[in-house]
Amino acid sequence: TQLLEQSPQFLSIQEGENLTVYCNSSSVFSSLQWYRQEPGEGPVLLVTVVTGGEVKKLKRLTFQFGDARKDSSLHITAAQPGDTGLYLCAGEAQYGKLTFGQGTILTVHP
Amino acid sequence: NAGVTQTPKFRVLKTGQSMTLLCAQDMNHEYMYWYRQDPGMGLRLIHYSVGEGTTAKGEVPDGYNVSRLKKQNFLLGLESAAPSQTSVYFCASSRAGGSYEQYFGPGTRLTVT
Numbered sequence: 001t002q003l004l005e006q007s008p009q010f011l012s013i014q015e016g017e018n019l020t021v022y023c024n025s026s027s028v029f030s031s032l033q034w035y036r037q038e039p040g041e042g043p044v045l046l047v048t049v050v051t052g053g054e055v056k057k058l059k060r061l062t063f064q065f066g067d068a069r070k071d072s073s074l075h076i077t078a079a080q081p082g083d084t085g086l087y088l089c090a091g092e093a094q095y096g097k098l099t100f101g102q103g104t105i106l107t108v109h110p
Numbered sequence: 111n112a113g114v115t116q117t118p119k120f121r122v123l124k125t126g127q128s129m130t131l132l133c134a135q136d137m138n139h140e141y142m143y144w145y146r147q148d149p150g151m152g153l154r155l156i157h158y159s160v161g162e163g164t165t166a167k168g169e170v171p172d173g174y175n176v177s178r179l180k181k182q183n184f185l186l187g188l189e190s191a192a193p194s195q196t197s198v199y200f201c202a203s204s205r206a207g208g209s210y211e212q213y214f215g216p217g218t219r220l221t222v223t
Contacts (some may be wrong), residue, residue, distance in 0.1 A: 023204030031209040036116070042114070042200050043153070050209060088152060096141045096210035097168070100152035106191065 006101030017059045020076040029091035032072045037086040079108045114215035122221045123191045131186040133201030140206035142184040146197040191222045
């Protein structure tokens with residue numbers, strides 16, 4: 001069974017601060033996806049990283065895939081209250097089957 | 111273009127009752143999935159389907175059955191509900207190939223008393 005350890009589980013910060021969420025595994029993944037989920041809704045895909053060492057930027061969000069394709073990180077610069085939500089990483093290893101991390105609940109206070 | 115829809119949105123069952131959750135997608139996706147989400151445990155795959163007429167077990171399949179009679183629909187059944195099946199259920203779909211990026215429905219909140 002492949003596991004994805006996501007940390008931290010909870011993050012409460014002030015508007016304008018920076019933060020990083022980590023996603024680690026002992027398994028290699030073909031790709032790693034990051035989703036954001038708001039209360040009462042389903043997860044929405046933010047980004048997919050495929051190549052080891054890949055870095056993708058989405059406005060104030062920076063996603064990195066580890067060289068060995070076993071880990072990933074999400075860095076948010078100058079967090080805003082609108083960034084509040086549950087962030088989920090998910091590794092794809094075989095034919096569309098995703099393994100999800102436990103999630104990080106981010107709260108950004110004005 | 112509605113994407114992925116799920117019915118019902120909420121349901122309360124008594125132990126031993128049965129029910130079926132319906133998922134529909136209008137993106138012509140080959141793959142469909144059922145997950146359950148519990149606090150602190152992320153999303154866990156129950157069953158999935160790689161095409162019409164085919165289904166396979168995921169990580170936590172016990173107590174659930176599925177059917178994919180039409181490409182656009184994926185049904186999740188609980189034959190005899192148990193309190194341990196109280197959860198939020200999400201359906202998702204994806205294209206076949208590439209990175210299998212998944213599109214999720216809004217979820218069904220099920221409570222079993």
